[in-house]
Amino acid sequence: MLRTQDNIGRSYEERIIDALSSLPLISxxxxxxxxxxxxxxxLENLVAFETLQGSLIEEMGNAARLALLKLAGFxxxxxxxxxxxxxxxxxxxxxxxxAGHRFSLGNxxxxxxxxxxxxxxxxxxxxxxxxxxxxxYCFLADHEVNVPVRVFGDQPKAGxxxxxxxxxxxxxxxxxxxxxxxxxxxxxxxxxxxxQNIFAALxxxxxxxxxxxxxxxxxxxxxxxxxxxxxxxxxxxxxxxYKGKLPVEGYCIRATLSYAHYDIRPRFTAVDxxxxxxxxxxxxxxxxxxxxxxxxxxQNPFSEEGYILCFAKERKGYSYRRYELQVTKGQKGRYCxxxxxxxxxxxxxxxxxxxxxEPARVKDxxxxxxxxxxxxxxxxxxxxxxxxxxxxxxxxxxxxxxxFCLIAKKKDAEGGELFDFVRPHRTGEGDLYYxxxxxxxxxxxRDAGNYIGAExxxxxxxxxxxxxxxxxxxxxxxxxxxPGVAFYxxxxxxxxxxxxxxxxxxxxxxxxxxxxxxxxxxEDYERVVQKTPGxxxxxxxxxxxxxxxxVHITVMPGTDEDFPSLSQEYLAAIEETLLERRLISTRYHIxxxxxxxxxxxxxxxxxxxxxxxxxxxxEVIRTALDYSESEKNFGEVLKYEDVFAQIExxxxxxxxxxxxxxxxxxxxxxxxxxDIHPADNCLLYPGDIDIEVIASER
Numbered sequence: 068m069l070r071t072q073d074n075i076g077r078s079y080e081e082r083i084i085d086a087l088s089s090l091p092l093i094s095x096x097x098x099x100x101x102x103x104x105x106x107x108x109x110l111e112n113l114v115a116f117e118t119l120q121g122s123l124i125e126e127m128g129n130a131a132r133l134a135l136l137k138l139a140g141f142x143x144x145x146x147x148x149x150x151x152x153x154x155x156x157x158x159x160x161x162x163x164x165x166a167g168h169r170f171s172l173g174n175x176x177x178x179x180x181x182x183x184x185x186x187x188x189x190x191x192x193x194x195x196x197x198x199x200x201x202x203x204y205c206f207l208a209d210h211e212v213n214v215p216v217r218v219f220g221d222q223p224k225a226g227x228x229x230x231x232x233x234x235x236x237x238x239x240x241x242x243x244x245x246x247x248x249x250x251x252x253x254x255x256x257x258x259x260x261x262x263q264n265i266f267a268a269l270x271x272x273x274x275x276x277x278x279x280x281x282x283x284x285x286x287x288x289x290x291x292x293x294x295x296x297x298x299x300x301x302x303x304x305x306x307x308x309y310k311g312k313l314p315v316e317g318y319c320i321r322a323t324l325s326y327a328h329y330d331i332r333p334r335f336t337a338v339d340x341x342x343x344x345x346x347x348x349x350x351x352x353x354x355x356x357x358x359x360x361x362x363x364x365x366q367n368p369f370s371e372e373g374y375i376l377c378f379a380k381e382r383k384g385y386s387y388r389r390y391e392l393q394v395t396k397g398q399k400g401r402y403c404x405x406x407x408x409x410x411x412x413x414x415x416x417x418x419x420x421x422x423x424x425e426p427a428r429v430k431d432x433x434x435x436x437x438x439x440x441x442x443x444x445x446x447x448x449x450x451x452x453x454x455x456x457x458x459x460x461x462x463x464x465x466x467x468x469x470x471f472c473l474i475a476k477k478k479d480a481e482g483g484e485l486f487d488f489v490r491p492h493r494t495g496e497g498d499l500y501y502x503x504x505x506x507x508x509x510x511x512x513r514d515a516g517n518y519i520g521a522e523x524x525x526x527x528x529x530x531x532x533x534x535x536x537x538x539x540x541x542x543x544x545x546x547x548x549x550p551g552v553a554f555y556x557x558x559x560x561x562x563x564x565x566x567x568x569x570x571x572x573x574x575x576x577x578x579x580x581x582x583x584x585x586x587x588x589x590e591d592y593e594r595v596v597q598k599t600p601g602x603x604x605x606x607x608x609x610x611x612x613x614x615x616x617x618v619h620i621t622v623m624p625g626t627d628e629d630f631p632s633l634s635q636e637y638l639a640a641i642e643e644t645l646l647e648r649r650l651i652s653t654r655y656h657i658x659x660x661x662x663x664x665x666x667x668x669x670x671x672x673x674x675x676x677x678x679x680x681x682x683x684x685x686e687v688i689r690t691a692l693d694y695s696e697s698e699k700n701f702g703e704v705l706k707y708e709d710v711f712a713q714i715e716x717x718x719x720x721x722x723x724x725x726x727x728x729x730x731x732x733x734x735x736x737x738x739x740x741x742d743i744h745p746a747d748n749c750l751l752y753p754g755d756i757d758i759e760v761i762a763s764e765r
Contacts, residue, residue, distance in 0.1 A: 079118045086114055129569050141576045146505060148467055149347040149536025149563025151177055152246055152296060153544065153554040154339050161187035162549070164343070167353060167368035170544040170554055175532060176349040177544065178368070183343040188243070190340045192232035192315045195219065201313065204229075207338045210541075210555060215250040215334040218291075223267070223327040231340065232317035236273070236306040244342040245297040246557040247288050248540070250334035253625050255293065258600040264289040265601060265636045268325040274318065275304040282320075289601070290324075291333035294558060296342070328636055330603060330626045339557035347536030347563055348467050352442045354488065354527035355435050359428040361418070365435050367411040370547045374438040377403055377415060378474075378486050379426035386477075386485035387434060390417075390424070399423045410548070434488060436474070436526055446525040448473070448510075451499065453519040457512040464508035465530050465565065471503055472526035473510075475518050487518075488526055506565050536563035586648045592620055592655070599644045602637060608701035610747050617654035620645075621701045621748035630662045630752075663745060664731040664754030665692045665705065669714070670724040672763040677719035681760045684720070687713050688758075692728075694750040701748055707741035721763040731755075 087110075090097055100107060133143070153170070155162065164183040169176055195202040195218045206212045219227045237243050267290035272279040280302040287295035299320065309319035350368060357363045367373055378387035379401075392405040392415070401424045404416040415435070419425040426432040438446060442462070449459040468491065475487045491503040491510070497517040501510045537560040543553035567575075586592045592609035605625035612619045622641065624631040641657060649655060667688050673680040690697065691710045699705075711726055728743060730736035735749040745751055 077118075079115060082118055083111060083114045086110055132569055133572070136572055136576055139576060141572050141579075143567035143569075143572050144564065146465075146468070146531070146533065146566035147562045147564050148531045149534075149538075149560040151345050151347065151536075151538070151556050151560045152244060152339075152342040152558055153177075153345055153556055154342050155186040155552075155554055156189060157552050157554075158186035158549065161185070165366045165368075167350060167366065168546065168548070169350075169368060169370075170345055170546050172538065172542050172544045175347060175536060175538070177345040177347050177536075178350060178529075179343070179345055185341065185343050188233050188235045188237065188341040190231060190233050190338065191317050192230075192313070193338055194230045194232070194313050195228070196230070197223070197227035203314065204335070207335055208340075210337070213336055215336050217332050218335050219324065219327070219333060221332065223324060223329055223332060225324050225326050227327070228321050228323040230313060230319055230321040231338070232309070232313065232315055232319055233340065234317060236318045236320070237301050237341075239301050239303050239305055242298060242300050243340070244344075245299065246339045246342055247291060247294065247297060247335065248337040248339075248557060249288065249291060249294045250336050251294060252334075253331055253603045253627070255331075255603045256598055256600050258289075263601075264292060265640060266290065266292065266329050267327045269322045270325050271299065271320070271322050273299075273302055273320050274307055274309040275302055276307045277304050279321070280304060291335070292329075292331070296558065328634065330624060330634060330636070332627065337557060339555070342557070347560065348470070348529040348531045350439075350470065350527075350529040351463060352436060352438045352446070352525055352528050353470075354472060355437075356431050357433040357435070358430060359426075359432050361425065362414060362416045363433060363435070364408070364412055364414045365437070367413065367437055369411075369437065369439050371440065374440075374443045375405075375413075376436045376438070378434045378436070378488075379403075379417070380429055380432050381424065381427050383427060383429045386479075386487050388424075389484060389486060396421045438525075442525055442528065448523045448525060451475070451512060451515050451518045451521045451523065453515045455513070457515075459510050459512070459523065461508045461510065461528075462525070463528060463530050464506065465533060466503065466505040466508060467529040467531050468503055468505050470527050470529040471505070472528075473499075473501075474524040474526045475499055475521045476524065477518060477521040489518075506568070532563070533565040534563045536560050584648065585650060586645065586653070587650065589618075591648075592618060592645075595644060595648050596620060596622060596641055599640050602640055605695075606700055606750070608747065610702070612656070615654075615656070617656050619656050619658050619747060621658045621660050623660045623695070623701075623750065631660075633657070633659050658748045660701065661735050661746070661749050662695075662752055663734075663736045663749050665736075665743060665751050666729055666731060666754045666756070667692065667710075668725070668727040668757045670726075670759045670761065671714065672721045672724060672761050673719050674721050675762050680717075680719040681758055683717055684714055684758055684760070685756055687717065688756055689753045692751055692753040694745075695752060699751075701750055702745055705743040705745070705751055707743075724761070 087100060090100060162185060164179050166179055166181050168179045190208045193204045193207050195204060197220045204216055204218060218229050269290050271282050271284040273282045282302050283300045285298040288297060306318050308316055310316050353368055355365060375392060377390045377392060379390050380387055388401055390401045390403045393402045394405055396404060399422060402422045406414040408414060417425040445462045448461055472488050472490045475489050477485050479485050489499045491501060494500055499516050499518040500514040501512045503510055540557055540559045542556050545553065583591050586595055589609040593607040596607045597604050603625040604622060606623040608621045610619050622633060624637060638657060645655060671684055691713055707728060710728060711723060714720060714723055729738060730743055731754050736743055736745040
């Protein structure tokens with residue numbers, strides 16, 4: 068599969084010439100290459116067969132290619148709508164958002180998936196308790212202030228806590244969502260489950276009528292290591308006002324450290340509470356289903372009135388009939404009364420006595436489709452012709468699969484119209500089976516079933532912008548139903564992606580194929596350790612220790628310490644990763660890093676017209692000696708001539724009279740000539756630097 072492109076399009080004549088020219092290389096005994104030789108006849112037949120097979124490979128469809136990739140464990144990743152968390156702090160009082168409520172940011176549209184109640188609760192205080200004192204961090208709730216603060220101080224320990232005070236809390240059993248923004252100065256490797264954390268653990272509680280009660284929490288910050296959301300379910304007991312030792316009274320949710328072995332001390336930049344979810348999608352038409360009822364109330368998600376179609380089942384297990392909308396009663400037929408209400412709602416009433424028809428008392432009795440202007444002009448997408456793999460182009464691309472359905476119209480025995488709502492990949496007997504190519508905006512009918520000749524219309528459909536919906540944090544979204552109110556997103560949008568194309572799956576397969584999984588070379592060990600999940604790793608160095616016949620691996624954590632060491636948590640995580648990836652017969656040893664200072668003495672003649680010559684020279688020397696902040700790795704030789712050349716290249720330097728470099732001690736580094744050779748697990752850093760600057764006579 069990976070090399071078929073080399074042979075595609077080659078003719079039989081080209082292939083047979085290559086085959087005949089290769090014969091002397093394959094066999095020196097085969098000397099008769101004339102057409103009369105039986106071996107040549109066999110060779111000609113094989114080349115002809117290869118040519119025919121090559122043409123079939125060239126014509127291989129995407130479905131066959133995807134099936135072959137699936138055998139190797141690679142299937143296209145599904146497209147997803149970007150997800151966003153919003154706060155409603157600017158609203159005046161509580162508001163209720165219906166499912167499908169729309170928010171906009173530029174030309175991006177975000178929608179709710181369910182009914183959301185928001186704006187009723189607000190943070191009034193944030194306080195930490197550590198070191199025997201209470202610390203006020205209320206400014207973390209202010210979007211205009213962005214000052215990183217260590218909420219547990221410089222030495223977090225078990226028992227330290229942070230308290231969130233609010234003017235009210237959701238009802239017992241309800242869920243709410245916080246978003247904690249963390250100062251992300253360090254690159255931490257991603258983990259599959261952000262709820263798991265090896266460095267710390269938190270106990271979450273809410274103050275109720277029975278005192279503090281533990282609450283169920285899903286923490287996606289890793290105990291405040293990463294920016295992310297925290298979902299909290301309120302206890303079954305009603306919350307009460309906390310009148311403790313905090314500076315303010317209010318409803319209290321607190322998080323207490325059960326243990327704290329942080330590699331990087333948490334630095335909060337902001338806290339947002341009582342958030343709700345929206346997804347980046349733009350519904351062009353919506354299809355809503357209702358159960359056994361004579362009157363239904365429908366929420367119109369569009370700002371304009373829209374076009375409304377109503378369908379009802381009159382018998383169980385039967386297709387739908389279309390009902391026309393009427394504002395008054397007075398004529399017989401399949402009608403329903405349309406009543407326009409406030410806030411974009413409308414009602415539909417079914418009355419058999421007045422009209423002669425009504426929906427049956429069955430499941431999914433009524434379906435209402437609301438079209439926007441963009442869909443209504445082109446909602447007829449085509450007819451089912453009945454041949455295999457019929458393709459029909461849709462009026463939209465980048466479709467959200469979960470929202471999509473078609474309406475198939477066919478005739479009954481009396482010539483009346485029947486309607487069925489058909490979703491992709493239905494495989495029942497007689498069903499219309501089709502694939503939705505959401506990114507391209509088309510359907511492929513695999514089996515027409517009982518729908519040959521049926522006309523197809525758009526049902527529900529929404530489109531998405533894919534990765535473009537993953538907007539940065541700090542946006543302010545608007546809603547046409549709440550003019551002048553801004554809804555703030557404290558975190559970036561996540562998850563937005565289009566469905567993978569065949570070529571993207573192939574590229575992922577090739578990348579995986581050529582990526583070594585098992586640690587064999589030193590580079591393999593360094594790459595695997597560097598990507599250990601959940602760790603911040605700055606430098607890794609692997610060498611073969613000849614005497615021990617084992618691999619020595621030295622790791623420098625990327626923490627906020629000047630000379631970081633390896634904690635037990637780091638050692639355990641690296642061990643777990645290496646046990647899966649090393650060869651069974653290979654021994655390895657994780658060596659802790661050591662640091663050695665290098666002193667420098669220099670006498671430099673500088674040009675007269677330059678200022679700050681000493682500072683420039685010192686900066687060059689410090690940069691050359693600082694292995695922690697440079698690309699130099701453990702054990703790398705510090706060459707005297709390189710430092711000399713860097714100083715000499717400065718515009719202010721006339722010439723170097725004297726330069727001396729030497730390690731502070733010789734335990735982990737030694738001099739060879741003028742060069743410094745650190746040990747395999749040693750990093751150098753600047754020590755005492757003595758520079759004498761003399762103005763040149765020139």
